[in-house]
Amino acid sequence: MLELDAVTKRFGGLTAVRDVSLRAAPGEIVGIIGPNGAGKTTLFNVISGFYAPDEGRVVLDGHDVSRLPAHQICARGLCRTFQIVKPFGNLSVEDNVMIGALTRLPAVSAAREEARRVIALCRLEAFAASPARSLPIGLRKRLEVARALATRPRLLLLDEVMSGLNATELGEMIALIRALHAEGLGLIIIEHIMAAMMRLAQRIVVLHHGEKIAEGTPQSIAEDRRVVDAYLGEEFVLADA
Amino acid sequence: MSRHALPIVVFGGSALAPLVIRDGFLLDSLVLILLWGAASGAWNVAGGYAGQTSLGHSAFFGIGAYSTALIATRLNGSPWVALVIGAAVATLAGLIIGYLSNRLKGPYFGLATIAFSQVLLIVASRWRAFTAGSEGVPVPFRPGLWTLGFASKVTWVYIMLALALGIFAVQIYLERSRLGYRLAGVREDEDAAQALGIPSRRLKVLAIAVSAALTSACGTLWAQYVGFVDPFYVFSVDLSVRFALNTIIGGIGTAMGPFVGSILITSLETSLRATFSDMRGGLVGIYLIIYGCLLIIVVRFIPQGLVGWFGQRLRAGRRHARA
Numbered sequence: 067m068l069e070l071d072a073v074t075k076r077f078g079g080l081t082a083v084r085d086v087s088l089r090a091a092p093g094e095i096v097g098i099i100g101p102n103g104a105g106k107t108t109l110f111n112v113i114s115g116f117y118a119p120d121e122g123r124v125v126l127d128g129h130d131v132s133r134l135p136a137h138q139i140c141a142r143g144l145c146r147t148f149q150i151v152k153p154f155g156n157l158s159v160e161d162n163v164m165i166g167a168l169t170r171l172p173a174v175s176a177a178r179e180e181a182r183r184v185i186a187l188c189r190l191e192a193f194a195a196s197p198a199r200s201l202p203i204g205l206r207k208r209l210e211v212a213r214a215l216a217t218r219p220r221l222l223l224l225d226e227v228m229s230g231l232n233a234t235e236l237g238e239m240i241a242l243i244r245a246l247h248a249e250g251l252g253l254i255i256i257e258h259i260m261a262a263m264m265r266l267a268q269r270i271v272v273l274h275h276g277e278k279i280a281e282g283t284p285q286s287i288a289e290d291r292r293v294v295d296a297y298l299g300e301e302f303v304l305a306d307a
Numbered sequence: 308m309s310r311h312a313l314p315i316v317v318f319g320g321s322a323l324a325p326l327v328i329r330d331g332f333l334l335d336s337l338v339l340i341l342l343w344g345a346a347s348g349a350w351n352v353a354g355g356y357a358g359q360t361s362l363g364h365s366a367f368f369g370i371g372a373y374s375t376a377l378i379a380t381r382l383n384g385s386p387w388v389a390l391v392i393g394a395a396v397a398t399l400a401g402l403i404i405g406y407l408s409n410r411l412k413g414p415y416f417g418l419a420t421i422a423f424s425q426v427l428l429i430v431a432s433r434w435r436a437f438t439a440g441s442e443g444v445p446v447p448f449r450p451g452l453w454t455l456g457f458a459s460k461v462t463w464v465y466i467m468l469a470l471a472l473g474i475f476a477v478q479i480y481l482e483r484s485r486l487g488y489r490l491a492g493v494r495e496d497e498d499a500a501q502a503l504g505i506p507s508r509r510l511k512v513l514a515i516a517v518s519a520a521l522t523s524a525c526g527t528l529w530a531q532y533v534g535f536v537d538p539f540y541v542f543s544v545d546l547s548v549r550f551a552l553n554t555i556i557g558g559i560g561t562a563m564g565p566f567v568g569s570i571l572i573t574s575l576e577t578s579l580r581a582t583f584s585d586m587r588g589g590l591v592g593i594y595l596i597i598y599g600c601l602l603i604i605v606v607r608f609i610p611q612g613l614v615g616w617f618g619q620r621l622r623a624g625r626r627h628a629r630a
Contacts (some may be wrong), residue, residue: 135506
């Protein structure tokens with residue numbers, strides 16, 4: 067269970083995230099949407115331990131983790147992916163995933179086995195031996211997810227893993243997320259692709275200028291006047307109707 | 308040709324060479340090839356496997372060299388004791404520099420390490436009461452194993468071979484162990500490594516400390532071999548650059564790279580020095596020019612180094628043979 071309690075993050079005079087509170091129950095899929103610069107990724111950086119919040123608290127399973135470094139947050143079962151993917155470029159896909167698995171499984175042989183399992187789950191088998199830098203963007207996004215999954219998180223933060231995918235890849239990614247969710251994994255997803263978001267998220271949080279302007283079911287968000295004005299636009303409402 | 312062939316040829320060849328070679332100059336070259344290979348391998352632990360490209364590793368080499376020179380002259384102590392004390396001091400120095408420069412990346416980290424080695428140079432050359440200052444310290448020759456004094460260069464070949472094999476083993480460990488894989492993650496992308504649960508700062512400091520201790524051990528044995536410690540040599544940027552260049556030319560982040568680089572560079576240097584030493588004038592330094600040209604060629608055309616390049620050719624050849 068993750069709880070954000072009135073989190074604020076400033077960079078100099080700019081307040082990137084202001085007074086944001088949210089909760090993610092175990093096994094829930096929460097979506098975060100908002101225009102570019104709304105503070106979505108900054109919020110992820112605060113939750114995952116890359117930034118400490120200036121005000122407010124991040125509470126994971128009852129413990130205040132606001133000041134913990136990223137690697138300790140991962141050890142507590144919360145892992146994140148990066149919007150701008152960060153593969154270990156010179157290493158093979160299998161080694162990439164195995165480095166994630168080594169966090170839970172100290173023996174290299176066990177970690178390699180786990181990496182193979184996760185690679186199969188994410189359908190990356192054909193590329194297991196390829197250097198990560200040789201992958202096209204769609205597969206890099208999938209590798210990003212595979213590597214995070216190998217750390218065996220209970221809560222996974224996905225930062226735009228669906229943008230830039232073609233229709234087939236998008237369908238596969240949605241199927242993968244659903245399968246993970248069915249196994250009990252909780253997810254917080256940042257995404258611009260509203261069609262995917264409407265299908266996946268149980269609850270959507272809308273950020274605008276660093277503030278939470280709405281929260282609710284996908285249907286209620288799509289009909290929310292402020293959200294339509296700030297982000298979705300009239301066309302979305304018409305297309306959806 | 309398997310991937311074991313190269314280490315077997317290099318280390319096996321070094322072990323057998325003294326049985327046939329009697330020439331003092333060639334044996335001296337072999338001792339230096341193994342020593343500079345080992346020191347470059349020690350550099351590779353931080354510079355190659357952990358991606359911490361230090362240009363100040365002469366600091367640790369100098370600590371090891373001064374450790375034995377001072378312990379021998381002041382306390383009449385054993386170089387083995389000096390080896391341990393030097394490694395301990397170098398570890399401490401590595402922890403300090405690693406901690407202080409933790410957030411620095413790329414060239415900034417390199418500059419910080421250069422500054423560190425130059426601070427030690429100033430201390431060693433000015434603090435006359437402690438180090439004898441800029442004239443340096445002779446290491447007394449005391450025959451025997453406990454005092455590491457051997458008239459025979461053959462003995463030195465085997466001592467340096469043991470050192471080289473030890474450092475080779477450390478590198479192999481880093482290629483296969485959890486620690487090594489996690490360091491590779493830190494080297495490739497520190498943010499991603501942290502997100503995956505890797506304590507990157509701690510591992511970087513650890514890699515620098517281990518690298519420092521190994522480099523110091525090389526410094527101690529080198530001082531015992533040559534018998535004189537000059538602060539302007541052991542703490543020089545030249546020496547730091549040598550460790551890095553051997554490794555880059557041979558293949559950074561590969562266990563054999565530092566040794567292949569050392570074979571090429573050290574033998575080139577010793578032979579050019581011998582060739583041009585009769586001549587008057589500035590030709591003695593010509594190996595530096597060749598050194599520089601080689602580096603440019605390697606970085607421009609085979610950035611993965613000789614070991615990586617040959618490995619790729621071999622794999623390509625095998626694919627071709629199968630097809």
